[in-house]
Amino acid sequence: MRTLRGQLEQATQNAVTKLRADGDRAGFWLDTSDWLDPDVEEDSQIAEFFLDETVTPAKSRLTEQGNQRVAIFLHTHVCRHLAGVELNCAFLPHEVYQGKGLDQEEAGFDKYIEDEKERKLKLLFWENEGLGMEEALVG
Known part of the structure; x- marks a missing residue:
């Protein structure tokens, strides 16, 4: 999964590509690049990140709204693995859009x-x- 701010994106994507090239069909790349907007000002009502200064060094964390958005997007991708009835899931299985070897x-x-x-x-x-x-x- 691409990190939410994109750090190490190339490294994680390369790891998945290598695993798939070696025959692992269970792994797939999940691009999260459009899930959140990190450029929204922190004090905005729609901010999805905030700077947590209670820890040293200060770290960027998800707001409640950011957590909800990530949960919704992530659910669409893992639903078929968790749901009792796959037809209740709104998203296609990853094999459909990723392709099988x-x-x-x-x-x-x-x-x-x-x-x-x-x-x-x-x-x-x-x-x-x-x-x-x-x-x-x-x-």
């Missing part, structure tokens, strides 16, 4: 299985009407 050998095997199912069904229903179900499936 294509393994040619696996794709060839899947095609073979589908062709074999089709061949056996044709054999069962159209070409061997005189045979019993077990004989047609074995054949």
Whole structure:
């Protein structure tokens, strides 16, 4: 996930890219660049960050509104992992917009299985009407 202010963005994105190149399909890059506006003045009603001077060194933290916005955006991405019914989620699974890696050998095997199912069904229903179900499936 890109940090909310963008620090180390390139490093985190490169880590995800390397993991995916090495075959990890569970990891994906979540771009948070448009989630918050860090340029809004701190004393504004719509500020999403504030400078916490109670710690040394002072750190930028999220306001209540900033936390709510992040929670809403993050929820849209993790909903399908948490929800009992995926259809209740407003966002597409990451595979849809990220894409899955294509393994040619696996794709060839899947095609073979589908062709074999089709061949056996044709054999069962159209070409061997005189045979019993077990004989047609074995054949």
